[in-house]
Amino acid sequence: MQNRPITVTTGLKVRAAYVEQAHVYAAAIGGTYVERNKRGLGNMQEIYGDPLLVVSERVKLHIGDEEFFFHPSMANTRIKRLKSGDNDIVIEYTDARPGDVILDCTLGLGSDSIVFAHVAGETGRVIGVESSPVIAYLVQRGLQEFTVDVKAVNEAMRRVEVVCADHLDYMRALPDNSVDIVYFDPMFRRTVEKSQAMEPMRVLGNDRPIELAAVTEAKRVARRRVVMKERWYSKEFARLGFQILRKSSGSTNYGVIDLEEAGI
Structure with missing residues (x-):
């Protein structure tokens, strides 16, 4: 950054x-x-x-x-699909449910957090952590002010809580078992690095790899799952201790640490 x-x-x-x-x-x-x-x-x-x-x-x-500029991007389409009964791969791997407390450690443009907020519903809570003050403020304002033609998307955007902080520092201040799911998408940073249209995100965003200490903290604060999105061939899954449940057919994959299964 x-x-x-x-x-x-x-x-x-x-x-x-x-x-x-x-x-x-x-x-x-x-x-x-x-x-x-x-x-x-x-x-x-x-x-x-x-x-x-x-x-x-x-x-x-x-x-x-x-x-x-802020825009809900694919969150709009993903929520429409969920409402029509289709699956969403992020929701599938995180096992997000109504009423969940979900911590998105790599907020970025907020697309995943918006979808999480839709699934968690009014009884749940979604916190998106972003280390860049400029991006955090622009996205926070956008989530509160931007309007689309789908009521469920607007409601989900309004429910996302934006925190400007380093995600490791933020988690260190949380009590044990205080959230249901912790989510990382470090791939987001490297994806936008190659996109000229997203040059502002590349310049202002945080492109550091996820630290092992952050995963350790995530396992402490999460009750059910810690999930990370990465390229399908990434060595980060093994380095950080994530299990690949099945190989994705696309260029990305999802690693899961199931805390209930592990008895942590």
């Missing part, structure tokens, strides 16, 4: 509400607000550098020629 100063401004169409929100964003992420003064993005990037956060009708983070 790279700690870069963030410049915050408004769109070319300056409104009082945008200016007010730009100041709120700057304060929340430790950025600096500058007036737009009808300047183009390229000109502002030359002067202030990247990243550049632009507050308008939609809040966008610009790095180079790429931009990032």
Whole structure:
């Protein structure tokens, strides 16, 4: 993760509400607000550098020629499929159930957390941990404000709790057996690293491998399962002690530590 100063401004169409929100964003992420003064993005990037956060009708983070803004992405489609009776591979491997407390240690854009929140329902709880203050705040705001045409998706987004922290530090502060499931998706970071469209995530995100200490803490705080998503050929499963239940037909696979079965 790279700690870069963030410049915050408004769109070319300056409104009082945008200016007010730009100041709120700057304060929340430790950025600096500058007036737009009808300047183009390229000109502002030359002067202030990247990243550049632009507050308008939609809040966008610009790095180079790429931009990032919150969107529920595949969570929308996945929840529609679940509602129609189809399976979801993440839900299958995590064994997520209504009423579960689920800790997503690699929140990123929040897609998996949204699906978890749909399955856990109103009686459950989903906490998404993100170490980048900028990404955490943008996703947190997006989860509370973004609206799609599926009521269940909107309700799920509103239920996700975003925590800006290092997931290892966060788990160390949790009591034993305080959540049902702990989920890791370190592959997410390396996937976006190769995607030009997701350049802001690559620059601001945390691409460190999962530490063995984090898995140890996950086994302490989880009641049922610890699950990790990785490439199907990854040696991380063996290094961290995950069992591959079956080989995936795609490029990814899921490792599981079943705490009930292991009697931990």
